Amino acid sequence: MSAILKYLKEHNNQITDTLFRLTKAESPSHTKALVDECGNILREEYERLVGGSVEKIEKGEVGNQYKFTYGTGDEEGQILVIGHMDTVWDVGALPIKQEGDLLYGPGVFDMKGGLTITLWALKALKETGAQLSRKIIFLVTSDEEIGSIHSKEIILAEAKKSSVVFVPESSIGPDGAVKTERKGAAQFLMKVEGISGHAGINAWDGASAIEELAHQILDLKKLANREEGISVNIGVVNGGTRGNVIAKEAFAEIDVRITKKAQVEKITEAILNRPVFINGTNVEVLGEIDRYPLERTEAVIQLYEELKGIASAHGYDLEEGASGGASDGNFTSGIGIPTIDGLGPLGDGAHSEQEHVDLSNLPYRSALLAEIIQKYANK
CATH class of the missing domain: 3.40.630.10 (Zn peptidases)
Known part of the structure; x- marks a missing residue:
C-alpha cells in the first residue's frame, strides 16, 4: 500500500x-x-x-x-x-x-x-x-x-x-x-416570422410561423446520426397568440451533441443556414458551439x-x-x-x-x- x-x-x-x-x-x-x-x-x-x-x-x-x-x-x-x-x-x-x-x-x-x-x-x-x-x-x-x-x-x-x-x-x-x-454541446435559438391573418376569413392569405417551425423541426431531426453520436433535440417551442389567428411568430430552442470536433463545422452550417418550406415565412437561427x-x-x-x-x-x-x-x-x-x-x-x-x-x-x-x-x- x-x-x-x-x-x-x-x-x-x-x-x-x-x-x-x-x-x-x-x-x-x-x-x-x-x-x-x-x-x-x-x-x-x-x-x-x-x-x-x-x-x-x-x-x-x-x-x-x-x-x-x-x-x-x-x-x-x-x-x-x-x-x-x-x-x-x-x-x-x-x-x-x-x-x-x-x-x-x-x-x-x-x-x-x-x-x-x-x-x-x-x-x-x-x-x-x-x-x-x-x-x-x-x-x-x-x-x-x-x-x-x-x-x-x-x-x-x-x-x-x-x-x-x-x-x-x-x-x-x-x-x-x-x-x-x-x-460536445451546441445551443441554438430558431426564430420564425410569418404573416398573420384571420384563420377563417383570410385562411389562405397568411403564412403560419408555427407550420414553418413544424417543417423545420422534422428537417432538423434528419441531422441526428446515432452511429456517429450526433443528437439533435428541440427542447422548447413557442409561438402564436390565439387559435383563430395565423401565427406570426414562433420560436424553438435546439440542443445539439457531437462526439468529434470534425463534426462541428458541418452541423453548425446545416443549422444556421436553413431552407424555407412555406412562402412568406422567414427563418433566423442564432447560436454556436458551446463546448467542443x-x-x-x-x-x-x-x-x-x-x-x-x-x-x-x-x-x-x-x-x-x-x-x-x-x-x-x-x-x-x-x-x-x-x-x-x-x-x-x-x-x-x-x-x-x-x-x-x-x-x-x-x-x-x-x-x-x-x-x-x-x-x-x-x-
Whole structure:
C-alpha cells in the first residue's frame, strides 16, 4: 500500500467530515449568497488542510470563484484540477442522509465529492512529503451547471499554462469508471416570422410561423446520426397568440451533441443556414458551439492507462467510459490540453433524488488523484 493511500485510509472519518460540511452548504447556481457561503467553507477547508495560496475571483451575477495554488514549482506546464461548487438543487429540495456507507444529498456526487477528494489529495501530498516540480492549480468555479458563462475565460487562461487537466467530476456510476470521452454541446435559438391573418376569413392569405417551425423541426431531426453520436433535440417551442389567428411568430430552442470536433463545422452550417418550406415565412437561427467534445485521443488513453496502473496497485480495476453530458473539461480538451474527466468518487444518481457517494471509497479516489498529480508534477 502506498504511503498516500495509507494516510488517506487512516483519515477517512475526517474526509467524510469535509464532505458533510460542503454538502450541507447548499449552493444552487442562481443563488449567489449561498454559493458564496459554500465558497467560504471551501476556502476554510483548503486553508485548514493544505495551506497554499488562495485567490478569490469576485463575481457579480454568480458566486465568487477560487484559484487555489499548491507548491512552488514551475507555473509553465502547471497541473490544473477543475471543479465547481454550484449544484442543480434548490435549497431544501433534497434531504441529506446517511445510510450505511452511502451519503445522499444535493450535489454530493456532482460535485461536492470531487471537491472533497481534491482537498484531501493535496493534503496527502503535503503530509507524505511528496516532492513536486510543478505548481498545482485547483480552480473552483460557481456556474458550471448553468453554462460556465462567467468562468470559461479563466478556465481557458489557466488551461493554456497547463500540461494536463484533471476533472474530479462525478464518475460513471455505479462502478466508478473515469470519463475518457464527453460529447460536445451546441445551443441554438430558431426564430420564425410569418404573416398573420384571420384563420377563417383570410385562411389562405397568411403564412403560419408555427407550420414553418413544424417543417423545420422534422428537417432538423434528419441531422441526428446515432452511429456517429450526433443528437439533435428541440427542447422548447413557442409561438402564436390565439387559435383563430395565423401565427406570426414562433420560436424553438435546439440542443445539439457531437462526439468529434470534425463534426462541428458541418452541423453548425446545416443549422444556421436553413431552407424555407412555406412562402412568406422567414427563418433566423442564432447560436454556436458551446463546448467542443472531449475526445479519446492518444494523450487521454495514456492518462487512463496510468490511472489504471495506480488503481491496480491499490487493489482494484479502473474502467473507462463515455458521457453524453459536457463539463468544463470540454473547454480544456477543446484547445488541445490532455484532459481526463470523471475522477470523482464512487457514487451514482447525479441530478436525481438518488444522488449519493460511497464514503468507504473516498480514500481510494483521493489517492488515485493524488498519485496521478504527483506523477505529472514531476515529469
